[in-house]
Amino acid sequence: MTQHVIIATGSIFGMLAVIFGAFGAHALKKILTTDQLQSFEVGVKYQMYHAIVLLALGMYSGTITAATYWCFTLGIILFSFSIYGLVLSDSKGKKIRFLGPVTPLGGLLLVSGWLLILINLF
Structure with missing residues (x-):
């Protein structure tokens, strides 16, 4: 993954977190x-942190590594965006239940991204 792609991805996610x-x-x-x-704010915070x-x-x-990049990118999408979907659908009284298991998968990818950074260190 090129530095430009990584920085662009981080910039887009940062901009969206502010919005x-x-x-x-x-x-x-x-x-x-x-x-x-x-809950919505948790999604925003984790999106901005990552x-x-x-x-x-x-x-x-x-x-x-590309794996580190993808762990963080997909982790943000699955974790934060599933929280947004759960909260917004719940507020309408039609909670999208399949998103519930998606959130921890996103969290696992975020944790994996941190672990890959540690592994790359050594």
């Missing part, structure tokens, strides 16, 4: 319960 965070804080504040809003990791990895002069 989704603002959307949650303003537009959704009147629609969601406190618990739903907190967007920053992708930026750092893209700026790192060492070798980053």
